[in-house]
Amino acid sequence: MQLDSKVTRRHVRSVGQDRWVVSFLPGRTLSLEQARAALRVADDLDELREAAAVLGLTLLELVGLATMESSGERLWSLKEAAHDVASAAAQHGRSGSR
Known part of the structure; x- marks a missing residue:
């Protein structure tokens, strides 16, 4: 089973035994709740990156x-x-x- 971000190309994939891996967090296995939170954060960061660009800033700034x-x-x-x-x-x- 795989969950896909609604905004980005990031995804979460089941590795069995109720554990999940996130495309941008290699080497980590997470619970489903953690994996969903990771996707939410990734989507939010993309939105923040766009807002930062409008302000003439980088996301980190x-x-x-x-x-x-x-x-x-x-x-x-x-x-x-x-x-x-x-x-x-x-x-x-x-x-x-x-």
Whole structure:
């Protein structure tokens, strides 16, 4: 028996004894509930990837930024980070020349 994703080409295949393998998780055998969850996640990721592209981000950037904000971490822009690095380098240069 095989279950196919409704959105992608991913699939889940029965290997007997109520165990399943997922096409993108090689070497793992899962329960049916776990296998269905894996397919759901794969489908959701494809939808998120499309949304990220609309925003001009990669999937990993979108997930990382959303995760950071939801956990309350401070987001630094690249400009702020570059300024911090330049300031630290300048201070280190001054202390090293004494």
